Amino acid sequence: EVQLVESGGGLVKPGGSLRLSCAASGFTFSSYSMNWVRQAPGKGLEWVSSISSSSSYIYYADSVKGRFTISRDNAKNSLYLQMNSLRAEDTAVYYCARSESGSDYWGQGTLVTVSS
Amino acid sequence: AIRMTQSPSSFSASTGDRVTITCRASQGISSYLAWYQQKPGKAPKLLIYAASTLQSGVPSRFSGSGSGTDFTLTISCLQSEDFATYYCQQYYSYPITFGQGTRLEIK
Numbered sequence: 001e002v003q004l005v006e007s008g009g010g011l012v013k014p015g016g017s018l019r020l021s022c023a024a025s026g027f028t029f030s031s032y033s034m035n036w037v038r039q040a041p042g043k044g045l046e047w048v049s050s051i052s053s054s055s056s057y058i059y060y061a062d063s064v065k066g067r068f069t070i071s072r073d074n075a076k077n078s079l080y081l082q083m084n085s086l087r088a089e090d091t092a093v094y095y096c097a098r099s100e101s102g103s104d105y106w107g108q109g110t111l112v113t114v115s116s
Numbered sequence: 117a118i119r120m121t122q123s124p125s126s127f128s129a130s131t132g133d134r135v136t137i138t139c140r141a142s143q144g145i146s147s148y149l150a151w152y153q154q155k156p157g158k159a160p161k162l163l164i165y166a167a168s169t170l171q172s173g174v175p176s177r178f179s180g181s182g183s184g185t186d187f188t189l190t191i192s193c194l195q196s197e198d199f200a201t202y203y204c205q206q207y208y209s210y211p212i213t214f215g216q217g218t219r220l221e222i223k
Contacts, residue, residue, distance in 0.1 A: 035212070037160075045152075045160065045203055047212040059210040062117075101165035102150030102207050108159055 002026040002105045004096050009110030016086050016114070022079040022096030022107055030054075030074035033099035036081050038092035039109075046092075049081065050099060064090075086114045118142050118206050122215035128223040133194045137218045139187045139204035148208035151180055151189045154217075155200045163202075164189065196222075 008020040022034070036048040049070040050059045058070055069082040079096050091114045097103035119142035129135050139149065147167040152160040162171045164180035167187055177192040191198055199222050204215040 044217045045154075045205075045214045047205075047214065050210070050212070061211050095159055099207075101169070101171075102152075102162055102205055103160075104162050104165070104171065106159035106161075 002098070004098065004105055004107035006094065006096050006107045006110040009094065009112045011113045011115065012086055013116050014087060014114055017082070017084045018086065018112060020081040020083065020094055020096075020110060020112070022081075024077045024079065024096075024098075027098070027105075029072075029077040033057075034072060034079045035097045035099045035103055036070060036079075037095045037097055037103065037106075038090075038112075039095070040089070040092040043092075048094070051079070083112070086112075088114050090114050117211050118145060118209065118213050120204055120206055120213050120215040122202075122204055122218050124218060125216065126219040126221065128221045129194055130223045131194050131196055135191050135194060135220065137189045137202055137204075137220075139182075139189070139215050141185045141187075141206055144184045145206045145208035147183045148206055149180075149182070149187050150205045150207060151178075152203045152205065153198075153200045154203065160203065194220075 003025045005023045012018050033052045035050045051070045067085045071080045093109040095109045096107045098105040121140045123138050149167045151164040154160040163174050168180045179190045202218045
């Protein structure tokens with residue numbers, strides 16, 4: 001069974017940093033691209049970043065470019081999102097998702113709250 | 117960036133109704149379109165990919181059609197568990213973009 005479990009969310013002050021993790025199981029993690037998608041409270045879905053299976057290709061939304069860094073460790077079946085210079089508008093539930101035909105499997109999400 | 121526009125943004129329907137949600141892309145995306153269902157407090161669930169291919173395990177009352185710029189999601193006979201928010205997503209090019217969502221409520 002495919003499972004994606006996010007962790008690392010929490011309350012952080014504006015300008016602060018946070019690192020999200022996503023632990024994958026039930027599939028060959030190293031064979032798939034992965035995505036981060038976020039959802040602000042009461043709002044729609046927003047794609048944040050994607051990384052190819054071997055980390056050769058990385059993409060970011062303009063809203064996070066230069067502040068967020070996506071990475072992965074295929075030996076640990078893990079996906080990461082390093083978030084720096086956080087702003088109030090980054091407050092959201094962050095989902096990791098497997099990139100296959102869109103996003104075929106999603107984690108349960110982790111809440112990031114940016115507030116003083 | 118490719119803009120995805122869904123309509124309607126919300127509407128009410130009754131169990132047993134046939135409903136259609138539309139999604140328009142600001143430029144051609146071939147068939148690189150997915151539909152998701154999201155219920156409150158839950159992660160999105162993939163329903164349809166490649167515009168018309170039903171994801172494994174999704175009931176056959178869901179169907180998708182279209183290519184290029186115009187797409188539809190149809191639910192042939194609404195069930196109580198179908199009341200949720202639906203999103204389209206293009207994965208033709210980066211940045212990946214979603215429609216704003218269509219909230220389907222019980223009449």
